[in-house]
Amino acid sequence: MNLRQIIFVISLVLLAGIATSCDDNRSAQDAGNIAQSLSGNDAGGFKRVQMPREFKFPQDFGPHPEYQTEWWYYTGNLTDPSGRDFGYQLTFFRRALSPHDIKRESNWASNQIYFAHFALTDIENGKFYSSESWSRGAMGLAGAQSAPFRVWIDNWSVKGEGKNFTLKAEDSSVSIDLLLQPLKPTVLQGDKGLSQKSGEVGNASYYFSQTRIDSSGTISIDGQKFEVGGLSWLDREWSTSALGEDQKGWDWFSLQLEDGREIMLYQLRLKDGGIDPFSSGSLIGTSGDVTPLKAGDFEIEVLDTWKSPNTKVVYPSKWQISIPKHDIVLTVIPLLGNQELLVSFTYWEGAVKVVGDGLSGKGYVELTGY
Numbered sequence: 001m002n003l004r005q006i007i008f009v010i011s012l013v014l015l016a017g018i019a020t021s022c023d024d025n026r027s028a029q030d031a032g033n034i035a036q037s038l039s040g041n042d043a044g045g046f047k048r049v050q051m052p053r054e055f056k057f058p059q060d061f062g063p064h065p066e067y068q069t070e071w072w073y074y075t076g077n078l079t080d081p082s083g084r085d086f087g088y089q090l091t092f093f094r095r096a097l098s099p100h101d102i103k104r105e106s107n108w109a110s111n112q113i114y115f116a117h118f119a120l121t122d123i124e125n126g127k128f129y130s131s132e133s134w135s136r137g138a139m140g141l142a143g144a145q146s147a148p149f150r151v152w153i154d155n156w157s158v159k160g161e162g163k164n165f166t167l168k169a170e171d172s173s174v175s176i177d178l179l180l181q182p183l184k185p186t187v188l189q190g191d192k193g194l195s196q197k198s199g200e201v202g203n204a205s206y207y208f209s210q211t212r213i214d215s216s217g218t219i220s221i222d223g224q225k226f227e228v229g230g231l232s233w234l235d236r237e238w239s240t241s242a243l244g245e246d247q248k249g250w251d252w253f254s255l256q257l258e259d260g261r262e263i264m265l266y267q268l269r270l271k272d273g274g275i276d277p278f279s280s281g282s283l284i285g286t287s288g289d290v291t292p293l294k295a296g297d298f299e300i301e302v303l304d305t306w307k308s309p310n311t312k313v314v315y316p317s318k319w320q321i322s323i324p325k326h327d328i329v330l331t332v333i334p335l336l337g338n339q340e341l342l343v344s345f346t347y348w349e350g351a352v353k354v355v356g357d358g359l360s361g362k363g364y365v366e367l368t369g370y
Helices: 003-020 028-039
Strands: 069-079 085-096 112-122 127-136 142-146 149-153 156-161 164-170 174-182 194-196 204-221 224-239 247-257 262-270 280-284 290-294 299-307 314-323 328-334 347-356 359-367
Touching (some): 069 204, 069 359, 085 156, 085 347, 112 149, 112 174, 112 204, 127 142, 204 247, 224 247, 247 314, 262 314
Antiparallel strands (some): 069 085, 069 224, 142 149, 149 156, 156 164, 194 204, 247 359, 262 280, 280 290, 299 314, 314 328, 347 359
8 A cells, every 4th residue: 555545544534533523532553553454445346557548638637536546746846036945745636435426415425535735845944844635525625627627625726728737735834826837748657657566467557747847936935925936747646556565665756857857766665675676767858758667777775864853764865876778877865854744644755956977956755654
């Protein structure tokens, strides 16, 4: 069960507690047991990802309710005119409670749960802000649609038509308002958009990315506004299955090089300490051409670690990435050590810089299962 599916399970637990007025002192261990019991027994009736499909745009930006889980994952690095750097993450998740909509008399009824994370990294001040929101897909509280494209929870949203999108989110202390314009063709990850996550048939997702998105707008921190510009990245996935039982978590990299190329890599970590052979990635050329990368095509070496003062979890915090066939050796360094999201499910996701022999850039890294 991967992070993005666990997040939904935990959100269901939280919503169930609110709806039924359950004991507010439910322990973390109890929540883990509920998550474990839900992960393996509630997938019946949903479609499974088993073979490549034809993608249709812009329709596939919208929801796929025949699959149990999906997400819209935006990350980016932004800079104001003075050179002050910021990172952001805004991610939306949809989780279905059942494969078929159940008709009820109440307009509040829904079998769709939406969940989102919003994070902002203020690198100059060494501060990291994170928050979450969840709601049911009813009464306009949350939802997703394809024509025109929109995904939202309350006042957090991404929407647009054609090549222009707007992204907005705010909590009590920070907000973001961006115009997004993709600069390259959409990338189909894996095998023509089918991303196999383990050896089991159906343990896979449909996965596409927009790897270089021109981004401009404003961010606000404690009432102070900054005009910003930079690059964003979208990962778009939907599936029904979890990861394999022997998999512990993953390290995911989205790197935007200043020479116009991008690199996506994910390394699936096994419970025995090994690396799963279904780890994968891609190298995107300056014109948008895609070279798939298999586990044997790259190596990720941890050079340093960071220990969270909040959770005491030790995360990797500096890496060397080697892609020998393409003469690429990169060092990836977090722009801020503490980019740990302390929400329903704790994990590290943050802005990084990239340095190498004649290479530089920025990106984002997600670390789960630590």
